[in-house]
Amino acid sequence: MKRRAFLQAAATTAALLPLSAPRIGHAAETRLLKFIPQADLAILDPIWTTAYVTRNHGFLVFDTLFGIDAQFRPQLQMLESAGAEADGTIWRLRLRDGLKFHDGEPVLARDCVASIQRWGKRDAFGSALLEASDEISAADDRTIVFRLKQPFPLLPDALGKAASNMPAMMPERLAKTDPFTAVTEMVGSGPYRFKTSERVPGSLVVYERFNDYRPRENGTPEWISGPKIAHFDRIEWHVVPDSATAAGALQSGEVDWWEQPSFDLLGLLKGDGNVVVAQIDPTGFPSLARFNHLWPPFDNPAIRQALLGAVSESDEMTAVAGTDTSLWRGDLGYFPPASPMASAAGMEVLRAPRDYEKVKRDLAAAGYKGERVVAMIATDFPVLNAMGVVGADMLKRAGLNVDVQATDWGTVVQRRAKKDSPASGGWSVFFTSFSGLDQFTPAGYIALRGNGDKAWFGWPTAPKLEALRDQWFAAPDLAAQKKICEDIQRQAFIDVPFLPLGLYYQPTAHRSNVTDLLKGLPLFWNVRKT
């Protein structure tokens, strides 16, 4: 090359560089999404844990047979067709053609059968389905057959649930793992592939697009249904434990999306023109004070009923989410308002004016003798801390002899499993919240179970609630389900397995160039970055 030609070429290249480089960089940037999850993804197996962060990861890596839409109706997802025969006692589910796992193997019916059986041993809704089933088998490579003892009309709902445990379909060799042992090899058939080699537990999780994923060809992307179009080549989850740092990272553009900004930083984020604060989860987080039904004073239903008169949901939710009333609901019964099962049945007791002197009289009449009430409060989660502090104060104002025991969540979850008396290291009440999805219907609503020893912590025995739950599973249609849920709520105000404390809506925050987020969960298909 001649000197002049070389200089000319160099000058041309130099002139073009500022134009081309940013464009290349920009394109790469729009194909990478950096996300701060609500917590570290310590556990990868969505069947082994009910942790929400693992569920969210599960929807990236695994696909489901059905998926609920924005109206919470199950739609076909991995399936081409599904139908009931023989008065609803036989279901045939036909897989779509061409579905593949991330290891290149085809998705077969026997993989799904093994996955359903493993999931059903851990999930409440799943176990109801297994109990109703005589046999689940693979008729051929693409057909799954359920032979049921009695009709189970909610089968598509169960297999399309968005709540934990999500019904993940995995290869048979993994699904054969004991459900109480974690699967560590992440091979799903979802739109993104988990990058094991890049994982740094507690810090970084990486996914890359699964090029062989076949989205549905029809439907609308809503919640976990419809075509799952992956617009990113790579998704990085950066674990940032400190909320102020997470806010700074979002404001400076170091990350694109922060799943759960803390309530006290919302004002700061809303004031930043490059950040959008949005609500994607319409179901909210119902909060509750859970009683220990084994020991005085809360073994006495009249005492539990009397305390309903002391509940101030607006006080609770103001402490949790602040004075912006768009962030919480204070008129919560036993089902979240977004659920079709929600009703006003029996709500008078929560809607009447709060009268603590009357509550004291009712408690005395119910036989309260000043027994010590051990209230466990988890201080390491701001929401639970606020809920617990206000809740304990509410109990004190009602005249209970409250012994507040503030500790970390890890200690609460250990101690709440103890059935000993409060005097021997047990407990009387603790405070927590669930995703609204978990309380959407009686199917997976563990806090509303009344199956004694086998019930969730607190171990209420409430045979009427259990009987109503059984009726609900057999209900022929939505109207019948709603009617039964009204009865369940009325009965819950009699048995009082827990005190409802209101519901808060957890916002999410993202850069303004991140668009098309789906409602429901932090889902990573459909989302784009411009």
Added chain:
Amino acid sequence: MGIYFLRRVLATIPVMAVVALFVFSLLYIAPGDPAAVIAGDQASPEQIAHIRASLGLDRPFIVRFGDWLWHIVHGDLGTSIFTNLPVSHMIAQRIEPTLSLMILTLVVSLVIAIPMGVVAAWKQGKWQDRLIMVFAVLGFSTPVFVIGYVLAFVFALQLRWLPVQGFVPIEQGFWPFLRTLILPAFTLGGIYIALIARITRASMLDVLSQDYVRTARAKGLGERPVLFVHALKNAAVPIVTVVGLGVALLIGGAVVTESVFAIPGLGRLTVDAILRRDYPVIQGVVLLFSFVYVLVNLAIDLLYTVFDPRIRY
């Protein structure tokens, strides 16, 4: 010297054994249940009991301790209850950020604190001395996380000179690596600078009143050689001692600093493991920290001979 070194290295074995027993016992009696944390909020007590049994957490203390110790002496720190990854692998992933942070903090602290201490001693009672001591008191009394937030607000969010958070490994470039560590190093270094500056000042004041310093000045040596060649070398032994002891301070501070700046280091690994009750990880990290601390103390003892030839082992 060689025999002394060997004896000290051998002495670490009973020390580590005591640490191992102490850590294991402490975690055994501490409240918390990893099975409950794993299962999640919605798991039933029955499911939690299943998980506990599958993890072997329902076995007696002596069986679990014996099992753990057996693996330790074979060089196996165990497997994380949560991630199912070997603890040694998790520690190896986290060493680079923590080590980089601690080395940079040490360098920054020594480069700033020793001249500050020397100047404060040299200008004793004057405004320079007072200013430096005010800075030292501030460094002592300001919590690490406050320094971190202020630095991040000014230099990352307002000026946009440095990143708010994160860590870039050195193999991805020295400058990107350094950029992510500057703010954390100054944050963590605050208390360390204050400590070393105060000790340097006190030690220098003691040395500067010695006869040989007066003699050096009398024979016409300039202030710089007097301070930095004659006085500082003789003042070094207490400074080195504090630098060594301060490693424990750095380890403690790294926990907070790594959380504030989202650095995936050993400090955060420890906190996460404690909150989840991931016993094998806690035990592994505490053993590692104890071992490092013992080694640092040994290195300090050996360094004494460099600064003071009168010391012999």
